Amino acid sequence: MQVNDNKEFQPLIVAFCCNWCSYAGADLSGTNRLNYPTNVKIIRVPCSCRVNPMFILRAFQRGADGVILCGCHPGDCHYTSGNYFTRRRMTLLFSMLDFLGIERDRTRVEWVSAAEGAKFAATMNEFTEAVRKLGPNRRLEDLRCRKQ
Amino acid sequence: MQEAMINRAKQLLADGSVDRVIGWKRGEFVYDITPAVFTSAEELDADFVYDDFTAANVSKYLVKESKKEGKILAFLKPCDTYSFNQLIKEHRIVRENIYVIGIPGGPKLDAERIKANGITGILGAKNDNGTLIIDTVYGEEKMPYYEALSVKCLNCKSKKHVVYDELIGEDGDILDSNRFDMVEKLENMTAQERYDFWREQLSKCIRCNACRNVCPACTCEKCVFDNPDSGVENKAATDSFEENMFHIIRAFHVAGRCTDCGECSRVCPQNIPLHLLNRKFIKDINSLYGDYQAGEDTTSRAPLNDYKQDDCEASIVHERGVE
């Protein structure tokens, strides 16, 4: 459970979830009342392959501290192959961000099925903590968007 | 070489095989050489240049030129043929309208690097056994030949023409280029060092768009940076994020399509080593998905439009290299 301590840094986490597996997995963790921090805000997309690298950069620009992308497990994509493309795209994008010196723990891809409510919650807890440790995103932010 | 090229171009124009010729002509200075289209023997005799300063890749110009009426003759250096093939693969140029003559490539000289040695007023230059003898308005100057070479030629990947209708001179081989050495060096730095390195480099960017405009992979009908609906449109970088974003998106857009021709770094007025971003993608693609050279052929699937069921997970980024 999240302790709303003002002193503690509260990262903003944007989670892109595919409609068929991960969004349903997120719903399941809700149905099972498995807590994860309010820091996580989910955006629904039809498939993980709908997520353009530009969306991820946009999130960082606007003040997100971490971005996580969730999709069906490889081989289980509702659209048969979408997540395979996602995997290559995100591997290369994250590698590039790492190459530019952006903290690698700010980005993540996780495969969460519609049955893995517990995994969804655990992943979000873990990821939020990892980003919290990194502190605010400074290396990839737009100063005009910085919150006062 | 220049002579042979002009003669052959004149022949082809005369017998009606081609209607235009794309080559190069001199600008204000001897080293200021830009692509140009010639339509007559007279124009060729007057202006056609091919020398050690002629580095520009004319492939991209063919996107527009090949769609015009009639046939055009293009002289392509080995590195240019890769870009040419890639453009064919993406249906951006009309192959039937182009007659390709493969010509020997570099190494080419970089006037900026000569000037960096304090040598100005350049009138000409030639290599004499590793020493570059430069004729200037102030007399003769010397410098090590190697230090005057264009960065894009230092790690030349191939002397082989992957496409041509005829060749002038001999064809070469694919080279062992060590072109990933610098990428590797950066990979072995800490994240903070890398961040500092790129901040220093990218903060020099003045958003002149030269890299984009010269890039043979950047031929979009409308660039996302010019499109108000794309969400990333911007004309001038107002802060560090936008400097980064422009270059990340540009590199990502050409990932798997970049042939590593090196034009981006060559034309950058701020000398930002932009090719390192592209090479990082190429290196990743090679090591994660198998060797792939964009433009080597016209049929293979681009790595980002392809997948294998047992591809590595994105978490590999977290597991390797230096944090």
Place this chain on the structure above:
Amino acid sequence: MNKNLQEQVLRSSGVNVLKCMRCGKCSGTCPSYDEMEYHPHQFVYMVERGDIETLMNSKSIYKCLTCFACVDRCPRNVEPAKVVEAVRLAAVRQQGNNHMNPNQIPEMLDEDLPQQAIVTAFRKYIK
């Protein structure tokens, strides 16, 4: 069960014993089968269980010809001969555990001994 030995055998052989589906084709194919106390498929299974010392103490490790028939025919690419070799290596690497002295070899040679067996035998006498 000796974890260290098992680890060593798995590493030096490079074999993933878990790929074995226990079909026994290796033993069906082995020309030295009748000479061996433990047979190729048993090697794989016993290494999987970590029962390495039993194998090291068995003469079987010196009976394998390293003919690689089992490696060639294993449907699952388990490569039993490499496991046998690795166990043999584990034994050979222990001081004073030499199977025999090279001087003994000439008198053992006979017409029927496969060439390959002689060649293979030499690998057993390091130190």
Place this chain on the structure above:
Amino acid sequence: MQRIGVFVCHCGTNIAATVDVKTVAEALGHEPGVVISQDYQYMCSESGQNLVKNAIKEHNLTGVVVCSCSPRMHENTFRKAAAAAGLNSYMVEIANIREQCSWIHKDIATATEKAIILGKAAVAKVHLNAPLTAGESPVAKRALVIGGGIAGIQTALDIAEAGFDVDIVEKNPTIGGKMAQIDKTFPTLDCAACILTPKMVEASQNEHITIHSFSEVTDVKGFVGNFTVTIKKKARFVDETKCTGCGLCTEKCPMKKVPNEFNMGLDNRSAIYIPFAQAVPKVATIDPNYCMMMKTGKCGVCSKVCSAGAIDYKQQDKFIEQKYGAIVVATGFNPINLDKYDEFAYNQCPDVVTSLELERLMNAAGPNGGTLLRPSDKTHPHKIVFVQCVGSRCDDSKGKPYCSKICCMYTAKHAMLIREKYPDTEVYVFYIDVRTPGKNFDEFYRRAVEQYNVHYIKGMVGKVTPRSDGKIDVQASDLLANEQLHIDADMVVLAAAIEPDKTARPLATMLTTQMDTNDFFTEAHPKLRPVESATAGIFLSGACQGPKDIPETVAQASAAAAKAIGLLVKNSITCNPCVAHSNELMCNGCSSCEKVCPYGAITYIDKEFRMPDRTTAVRRVANVNPAVCQGCGACTVACPSGAMDLNGFSNSQIMAEVDAICK
């Protein structure tokens, strides 16, 4: 500017206990464009829906945001409500403040804050929503079945039964497939021909079924409900309409040394041939590779003896084009090539045979008239060794990674039949596992052991060596006895792995359907949609989808037929409006989108554009077929210029959500 209504649901206390719904409604009421913001006990109830409907009418709303449970729960409910009130149903967005907020958070202040942010994101998205209309596309009332084995025949019969026209395309001169070659069927031991041939005849006589034998599919265009297929009718040099199937030509043909494919090359046929007596259509075919007339121009015997005048040496391949609403793939399987398994001596010794060859050797219509004789010297074998899992369950480099599923049962069948007919024959079966999950299957296997005394040995054959005395030395392990065996066998039968027919891969490309690495067609969902391919309108029947025995194949064939009928009964299909579309002005025509589209929904057209200087230019641009597109969005990211966008999840909508969340 949109006029947006926000409706915050309490869901009893499910939401209201953790999220201060009044505050949420209040906060969202201040968002730009929001003209009304209300909260209610149960928004999904009749009265809750009426609240939404009335607000739409009263306030002239152009967009609706419902803050409630997951859209997977009630998105449709509210879309219908909006439509009932005259608002386009795609102008509704849901903010999930139950599953993804109230149920997982405990602190009211932060949960409320998050609910407001989720609401704001939904409002931001609705601002960019555009009304979408689901398109309709007509359905051609005809089905195509590719493959005329038992799977294809059953599917065609079932579709025809429902009153729809069906075409069967079979690449061989006759339908029947593998089942026609099989002698007896497990676990009942009834004769395969006795149950198959009536079905073949039924298919040929059904007024709704057209059989294109000796034909291939060469091109497929179009999409669900509207496929245009080109079928090549290969020249058989015999006029199908004239030939009576009397067989006189086959008797008189002087060229009689052609390996007979139907009998697995174990005997010969003539150059003009009818594959077997019950072939459908019963029409002769000339094999141009052997026909003297075709090769040398000298002969013409068949033409002379044919009283129907059916022989036509000049016949050409014919192409026909036909429209179909649904396509069923039933391309079946083949045993694998055993060339690389040297240890079994299949290529050295004629008495080492595959199980399918054994079927022919034992069949009354086979090369030996049903008496089991060794191919080499035509003597009775007295000791027969069966080897299981030849090329199945292998590492990828050694064979097929999967279990071929049917071998355990047919081997038990063979063993039993041999012991029944020739009790003096000893039969050994080397097995790794005996896999008999099926109705009456294990009982069948036990009968082989207990009643027929078949020797089942747990172990594998390592080496098969033909000996000079005509015997075959079989060296194998007996794992349970812990010994190595040598059996001096008279015959060895290999249960070769089965693989999809080689024509399946190019066909999959034409159909833009997915295949796995083994070239089996991939079903749309492994559990819930096992007979549909991921491409709409393409269905899978039989072993092309995975190894199957006859009952399973027939079951799947009927299931595929049911799915196809379900499509054909519709006059038109409603398309999902949340599909991709390309902005032609920005499209580069680079083919990136086409490469990542799993459905083949994208094609390219050359289109003329007016240029600013009043000239025209022709450019190659992408064109999305909305009836085929399923809306995954893979193309939108592959597109370098951003010309490709997705209805309902557009670039600007998703970025607006990002912005709202990060604000």
